[in-house]
Amino acid sequence: MEICPLISVITTTKNEEVNIENCLKSIKEQTYPQEEIEIIVVDNNSTDCTKEIVARYTEKVYNFGPERSAQRNFGARQASGKYILYLDADMILSENVIKECVEKCEKEDYIALYIPEKIIGKGFWIKVRDFERSFYNATVIDCVRFVRRDRFLAIGGFDENLTGPEDWDFDRRIREIGKVNIINSLIYHNEDG
Numbered sequence: 001m002e003i004c005p006l007i008s009v010i011t012t013t014k015n016e017e018v019n020i021e022n023c024l025k026s027i028k029e030q031t032y033p034q035e036e037i038e039i040i041v042v043d044n045n046s047t048d049c050t051k052e053i054v055a056r057y058t059e060k061v062y063n064f065g066p067e068r069s070a071q072r073n074f075g076a077r078q079a080s081g082k083y084i085l086y087l088d089a090d091m092i093l094s095e096n097v098i099k100e101c102v103e104k105c106e107k108e109d110y111i112a113l114y115i116p117e118k119i120i121g122k123g124f125w126i127k128v129r130d131f132e133r134s135f136y137n138a139t140v141i142d143c144v145r146f147v148r149r150d151r152f153l154a155i156g157g158f159d160e161n162l163t164g165p166e167d168w169d170f171d172r173r174i175r176e177i178g179k180v181n182i183i184n185s186l187i188y189h190n191e192d193g
Contacts, residue, residue, distance in 0.1 A: 003107075005102065006036050006082055007081045008079030008081030009085045009086075011024070011042070012071040013054070015046045019190060020041075020054060024039065027039055030096075030099065039060060040078055042074055050089075083146060092187070097183070097187065101113050101115070109179060111148045111177065116137045116182065117133055117136075123192075140172075142171065144170075154177065155177060
């Protein structure tokens with residue numbers, strides 16, 4: 001019997017009408033069973049069409065701020081999944097991300113996983129940024145993105161007093177309470193805009 005716990009995918013938004021649909025489509029195109037994926041979007045007072053686009057993909061759309069750490073923590077409190085995957089609106093999942101994360105955590109007892117990022121977009125500086133980012137995977141400059149929800153809540157989630165280094169702080173604290181690792185499947189991070 002295949003292991004298929006519920007996964008809560010939390011995406012934070014603020015005026016992301018250009019990016020959010022590609023992100024949500026990539027969640028819907030996962031090889032993991034769709035009935036075991038809960039999509040939660042936490043928006044911070046968008047004034048564009050972000051919420052209207054999101055409503056086509058999920059009913060779980062919330063308005064909360066003031067910034068990303070608070071939004072992620074709020075999303076985790078709304079979540080029902082055994083694991084949470086948090087994304088930025090300009091991220092696109094390759095099709096096996098969730099399946100690979102679940103299998104690795106369930107079979108090898110990891111509490112959190114890094115997901116390698118590939119920076120996409122046009123132009124020379126995007127290529128430079130992608131080259132730079134390729135050195136970060138699973139280092140202190142990176143941050144786990146797939147986490148057991150109970151462990152996320154146990155450490156209090158993201159520190160809402162930090163803006164900028166909150167990822168690094170969260171990563172350090174989660175590594176102190178359990179095993180972490182990295183998967184092979186990619187997240188594409190669209191830094192063109």
